[in-house]
Amino acid sequence: MKVTIVGAGNVGATCADVISYRGIASEVVLLDIKEGFAEGKAMDIMQCATNTGFNTKVSGVTNDYSKTADSDVVVITSGIPRKPGMTREELIGINAGIVKSVAENVLKYSPNTIVVVVSNPMDTMTYLTLKATGLPKNRIIGMGGALDSSRFRYYLSKALDKPSNDVSAMVIGGHGDTTMIPLTRLASYNGIPVSEFLSQEALDKVAADTMVGGATLTGLLGTSAWYAPGASVAYLVDSILNDQKKMIACSVFLEGEYGQNDICLGVPCIIGKNGIEEILAIDLDEKEKALLAKSADAVRNMNADLKSVLA
Ligand SMILES: NC(=O)c1ccc[n+]([C@@H]2O[C@H](COP(=O)([O-])OP(=O)(O)OC[C@H]3O[C@@H](n4cnc5c(N)ncnc54)[C@H](O)[C@@H]3O)[C@@H](O)[C@H]2O)c1
């Protein structure tokens, strides 16, 4: 199975590293526009093979899309990341043009691929990829919910003082500081509602910390995060390539689901060899429904800025 990652920067290279280390794909191609950069990242990763014991073939290319031919999955991480004090939405001016041209280029050589969109603002970039390529909705997946949910589980585990892997929780909605919706009501510690262990005040703080999880890291690092983002993409790619049918919150084109139309937004999906195999309809309470509607309004506003790119 072959995976191409366009953008060999922090997130793209970390994703390639996790995919090869865990043996998720037999081949990974890293592509970047910066001369020699992807080649260098691929060589560095390949030199881990004997010490960590993997057999995935990782190669790097400078802007040569012919080397990406017949990829089963293409991950788009090309574009600029935010700096401290910025929102993800401020990246649209530069990233929209990059994402559109990358999506068009990869499809020339891999017409049957499944595309995973990572570049920010992610929900809008997913919508742009869908509109620009005309691919069926099951083959365009926006990655944000997997990461936000892992941060939610991290903050819950810290509040509970228990391991993250004993916590089950999901974030839906947009992948933005004010648009994501941590589903606190449904979060559990080994099947027991977290509200049995944590006060409402503590749960509200966990939700607030989760929502600004990316901004907090950007403030600490000076650029946005990459370890958890790269691992979250690899987790999603694993479910596609190995047909695991995992339930993962992903940004997907909605046609009536959750009362939304003509938008890509994070909702729970079953992810398998066909990409988005099912959009799960979960019962939200009135407060959660209102938050999702507000989140959709904000993402739709952002999508309106794509007019000139899509013209
Ligand atoms: N969806 C998410 O959950 C999530 C998580 C983390 C980061 N991101 C986003 O992912 C993107 C990448 O972040 P990063 O930290 O890896 O940034 P980075 O700057 O480390 O890497 C981006 C890479 O893209 C390359 N690039 C730019 N234009 C290109 C083009 N036309 N073709 C090929 N390569 C091109 C650059 O040369 C660079 O190497 C950002 O937009 C960031 O906001 C999203």
Ligand SMILES: O=C(O)C[C@H](O)C(=O)O
């Ligand atoms: O925070 C960012 O800008 C990058 C990414 O979306 C993240 O959540 O880490």
